[in-house]
Amino acid sequence: MLTVDITPMAVNGTAMYHVVRDSVRNILLKFPRARLQLSGMPIQRDEFLANDLTLTSFQIASASGLIDRFLDGHHNATHESTSGHPRNPEDILIVFDALYLLLYPKYDKSVAYVLDLTPFTRPEWHAERVSRKYKEAFARLYDPTITPVAISESTADDLWANFAIPRSRVKVIPLYNRLALPRSTLKTTKTFLFVGSLEVRKNVPGLISAFKSSGANRLGYNLRIAGTDSSASATVREIAATTPGVHLLGRLSEEALRHEYAQCAALLFPSFWEGFGLPVLEAFAYGKPVLISNCGALPEVGGPHAIYVDPCHKPSLAKGIAELARRIDAGEFGEAYRRETLQWVSMFSLETYLDRLEELLRSVDKSSVAHRPAKRNVLRVLSGFRVRSRGSIRNPAISRPNEMTPLDSFSPNQLYLIIQTRRVRLMQDIASYRSATPLARLPKAAKAIQSFVFLCVTNALARAEINEAFLLRLSRGHEKDNESSVH
Numbered sequence: 233m234l235t236v237d238i239t240p241m242a243v244n245g246t247a248m249y250h251v252v253r254d255s256v257r258n259i260l261l262k263f264p265r266a267r268l269q270l271s272g273m274p275i276q277r278d279e280f281l282a283n284d285l286t287l288t289s290f291q292i293a294s295a296s297g298l299i300d301r302f303l304d305g306h307h308n309a310t311h312e313s314t315s316g317h318p319r320n321p322e323d324i325l326i327v328f329d330a331l332y333l334l335l336y337p338k339y340d341k342s343v344a345y346v347l348d349l350t351p352f353t354r355p356e357w358h359a360e361r362v363s364r365k366y367k368e369a370f371a372r373l374y375d376p377t378i379t380p381v382a383i384s385e386s387t388a389d390d391l392w393a394n395f396a397i398p399r400s401r402v403k404v405i406p407l408y409n410r411l412a413l414p415r416s417t418l419k420t421t422k423t424f425l426f427v428g429s430l431e432v433r434k435n436v437p438g439l440i441s442a443f444k445s446s447g448a449n450r451l452g453y454n455l456r457i458a459g460t461d462s463s464a465s466a467t468v469r470e471i472a473a474t475t476p477g478v479h480l481l482g483r484l485s486e487e488a489l490r491h492e493y494a495q496c497a498a499l500l501f502p503s504f505w506e507g508f509g510l511p512v513l514e515a516f517a518y519g520k521p522v523l524i525s526n527c528g529a530l531p532e533v534g535g536p537h538a539i540y541v542d543p544c545h546k547p548s549l550a551k552g553i554a555e556l557a558r559r560i561d562a563g564e565f566g567e568a569y570r571r572e573t574l575q576w577v578s579m580f581s582l583e584t585y586l587d588r589l590e591e592l593l594r595s596v597d598k599s600s601v602a603h604r605p606a607k608r609n610v611l612r613v614l615s616g617f618r619v620r621s622r623g624s625i626r627n628p629a630i631s632r633p634n635e636m637t638p639l640d641s642f643s644p645n646q647l648y649l650i651i652q653t654r655r656v657r658l659m660q661d662i663a664s665y666r667s668a669t670p671l672a673r674l675p676k677a678a679k680a681i682q683s684f685v686f687l688c689v690t691n692a693l694a695r696a697e698i699n700e701a702f703l704l705r706l707s708r709g710h711e712k713d714n715e716s717s718v719h
Contacts, residue, residue, distance in 0.1 A: 234259065234266040234593065237327040237335070241287055242270065242295035246429075247510045248347065250410050252328045253285050258586045259326075263593070271298040272335045302335060303361045324596055330369045333378070341596055342378045346370075346402075348507030348528070349390040350433060357433045357463075357504075370395050379596055383407050383508045384529035403592055406532070408585040409513040409577050411490065418494040422452045424553070425496035427489070427511040431462035434503050435525075435543050440471045440478055442502070442549035448557045449477035455500070458484045458492055493518045497560050500553065501530070502543040509533045516577045519570030523556050533580075537573050654690045658683040 238256055240248045259266050260281070268275040270291060280287075287295075325339040330346050351358045351366035358366075373380045373395060380402045382388035388404050391397040424443070428434045436457060443455045457472070458481040472478040484492065493499075499515035505528040512533045515522050524530045526540040534540070541552035559565065661683045665676040 233323045234263045234597075235269055235323055235325045235339075236266055237269045237271075237325070237332050238275065238287075239269075239271050239295060239299070239332050239335070240328050242292045242299070247407075248328060251407060254410070254582060255328065255586070255589060257285055258590065259593070262590055269336075271295040271302070271332075273298070303359075303365055305361075324593065326593065330373060330380070331366055333369050333372055334365060338375075338377070340377055341599070343381060343593065343596055344369075344373060344378055345381045345383065346373070346387055346391060346507075347383055348387055348505065349394055350505055352394060353390065354433070354505065357431070359463075373397055376401075379403060379592070381405055381592065384532050386529035386532060387507050405585060405588045405592065406580060407508045407510060407513075408580045408582045409517050410510070410582065411486075411493070411514050411517055418491065420497055421495050422454065423496045424448070424453055424455045424498055424500045425492055425515075426455065426457045426500050427459065427492075427514070428501070428503065429459045429462045430457075430465045430468045432464045433505055434459070434464075436464060436468045437471050438543065438546060438549065439500060439502055440468070440475050442546050442553055443478065443500075444475045445546065445550035446553035446557070448553055451557055451561070453477065453497070453557055454479060456481055456492060456496070458482070458489060493520065496520060498522060498556055498565075499524075500556075501525070502541055502549050503528070503530070504543050506530050506533075512538065513577055513580050516573040519565075519573055521556065521560070521565045521569070523552050535576055537569075537576055654683070654687040658687050 324341045326343040328345045330344045351363045355363035388402040454477045460483045499522040501524045509530045523539045525543040542548040661680040668676045
């Protein structure tokens, strides 16, 4: 029996709303006995289907209330006696956000989507209660009865680096382009488009500031921002009101969004961090060039067809926008570019996504949790290092979904970065100790000593892994040399 949690569908307007809806539609076709749960409450399958896979306003309100109680710590995992469904030991639970694992008692087998780790790696971008609950949910993913599903290689790497969850246990299922290929005859206008909520993570204030600095408005370009209000809305509105050429569109219907994609000259999406980045695929489907960040999962989605900028460096972003405007005016993104982007988007199809999801669910159904690997990331566990969501270790030009290879360890660049981060942290703690008042010096000294110990441990472990990786590559080189000499 398959139990499917559809709680993300109660948060209308998010990209995951459409992903969950498409996934559930296919699951109900392929798994006739599957049953639905909303924040731990049973949903009648026939009623849900009759309503065209749409929740009623009452169900959405009820789920929102339960989620609020849950985030405030007043709602525990649903017990079998109150869930409305007797649970069989062979039941499989699937949640489309790891957070909702906490709403359910332990299942013998579970599948949990992980969208991104920013509630843990960048808690300042989220409400404190949200970050606290996500940290609890992420930590639970090491349970061998749970199969984590990352929507990108970037997210899978973050799980390995931050929570010691072996890459061999994480299944990567990239998302898909949900907009049908367009047949629009709208004329392209000198408009840049941004699509996404107005939250800190999306870097909208930085985008507006860079647009102003780029001089694109003087060349006739406007910036249209489509997205729902969020934590940074007030700041965005204040900056947009004083920046010529910037228009806030609010939340758009799907038809209106298609219209914006069809008439825009390019998509600007310099988010600080993304677990995937669906707007990039949507813009590519319309043959539009995109300017995106060089970090997170965006290089996996943009591949060799995007223009990359450092979202943390405003001059880089402004220069990228100016260069993009110049290339558009020069006619560099013609029919050949459109064919290439359509071919790229075809690799992220809904059919491929659904096939991978069905294959995973059937393999979990047949699997035995007793023989799952228990390998831990020793470096992460002993050093206490937490990877921050900054920077990229990928080459955008070669990061294609069918060429991704699992990482069994940190790359040398990552390891050196960890050492340097520890060293900087120690220097900050020493400076804090020196500037502290006499009464505060004792705890500051203890913190500096702790940082020194962490640096020593991290340095030893990291360099050991670097040497091991070097020796492994060297041995593989000798094996190839021996093979060639034999032949």
